[in-house]
Amino acid sequence: MSASETAVADCETLSVGQIAGLRRKVSSMHRVFVFVFVFVGLAAVVSCSAHADVLIGVSAAMTGRLAWIGEQGQRGAEMAVADLNATGGVLGQQVRLITVDDFCDPEQAVVAAEKLVADGAVFVVGHYCSGASIPASKVYEAAGVLQISPGSTNPLLTEQGRDNVFRVIGRDDAQGVVAGSYLADHWGNKKIAILHDGTTYGRGLADETRKQLNKRGVTEAIYQSYTPAKNDYSAEITALKAANVAVAYVGGYHAEVALMVRGARDRGNPIQFISGDALATEEFALIAGPAAEGTLFTFSADPRRNPTAAPVVERFRADNFEPAGYTLLSYGAVQAWAQAVKQAGSQDLRDVIRSLRSHQFDTVLGRIDFDEKGDLTVQSWVWYVWKDGEYVPLK
Known part of the structure; x- marks a missing residue:
């Protein structure tokens, strides 16, 4: 029970x-x-x-190499629920949050989703990894549970035709266009390598970037996969140097990219590393150290810079937590759900889905709305650079 x-x-x-x-x-x-x-x-x-509590869940990698990002999602959802309850909850009911660990793993994600369903969650903030969100979405659809992902960017998530699935971040077919065009514009006459970790997210993003690069008339010198979760990538770095590669686009998560960057700099290799949204975490700089300087990546427009988000950002910082990366995306997911329920005057899934598709929502992410697939109608991928231990917009 x-x-x-x-x-x-x-x-x-x-x-x-x-x-x-x-x-x-x-x-x-x-x-x-x-x-x-x-x-x-x-x-x-x-x-x-x-008047029983309304249960909602948050699912992400709470342990392992992506735990730092999992904490971002959890902290964002926790703050959103606390703020929601302070103003009366949802339709007069208080909201309670349940957190589960999906390890960023497809099979564990299904187990985590089943746990949330069994506990009675009506809405889930998650999952972060696309490879976790996609299989979990089937569980939520069958159980009549709403899912809003704050971090899953693979297009397939919202291309499955599941009405209960939404996300508050953009898609990799858009992110890849931005990345591929940037590579063509700045390194079109140089040797380019495209690497990926074989995951749903990493390979998907690398493939979208490659597709746009090729569309621009540029062919990469190297396209290959690497094994995630290793402690050393010296072999990959040596191969890139031997091929005289000037820039490497990496579709994968921050820990591995950080080790590659650090390994290259330790060997005096000036190769430029570029990656995607997974680098939006302070842990990248902690792992890479000074080598993080100058690393480029794409991510959503930083919600910390939104004037409407200022009070929330201040409360996080007062609690000695910097709401970087996916923190405010999780907060915004809860806001969208709560406002949709209020607009519908009901917690019934069908009513909430109709509300999500027919209204705009004022969130820490700005004013957002969704299309029929559950994607944001406006997607903004922005370039960032790591500088002095933090990521800032590229000028």
């Missing part, structure tokens, strides 16, 4: 007991009065059940 069901069951037990007492007190009264008392007791049950 889920926590919400337990709360309701406790409430129902008390009310049924009260009903029994009422019936004993009126045993000598006319049958119609018994009915009146029973009706009043049942109304108490309904009223009490209606």
Whole structure:
């Protein structure tokens, strides 16, 4: 039994007991009065059940090499729920958050999704990894649970035709166009390498970037995969140097890119590294050290710079947490859900879906709305550069 069901069951037990007492007190009264008392007791049950907490979930990699990003998602959702409850919750009910660890793994993501469904979550902020979001989305669809991802960028997530799936970040077919064009514009006459980690996210982004690069009339010198989660990428760095590669675009996660950058600099290789949104975490600079300087990547327009997000950003910083990366994207996902429920006047999934598709929502991400697939109608991929231990917009 889920926590919400337990709360309701406790409430129902008390009310049924009260009903029994009422019936004993009126045993000598006319049958119609018994009915009146029973009706009043049942109304108490309904009223009490209606005030049980609304459960929502957040699912991301909370352990392992992507735990830093998982914490961003969790902290963003936690702050959003706290702020929501401080203003009355959703339709008069308080909201409670459940966190599960999907390890950024397809099979574990399904287990995590099933756990959230069993616990009674009506909405999930997640998953972060595309390779986790896509298989989990099937579980949520079957259970009638809304899913809004703050970080999954692979196009397939919203191309499956699942009405319950949305995201508050752009797609890699758009991100790849930006990256491929930038490579063609700045290194079209140099040797370019495109690497990927074989994951749904990494390979998908690399392929979209390659597609746009080739469309611009430039063919990469190297296209190959690498094994994620290794401690050393000296072999890959040596191969890039031997091929006289000037720039390497890496479709993958921040930890591996950081090790590549550091390895290249340690060997005196000035190769330029470029990657995607997964580099939007402070851990990249912690792993890469001074070698992080100058690394380029694409990410959403930084919501920390939105005036409407300032109060939220200040509260995070007052708690000694920098809301970088996907923190505010998770916060914004909760805001969109809560506003959609309010607009619909209902928590029914079909009503909320219709609301999400027919309204605009004022969030820490700015004003957003969704198309029929569940994607943002406006996508903005921005270039960033790592400088002095933080990422800033590229000028």
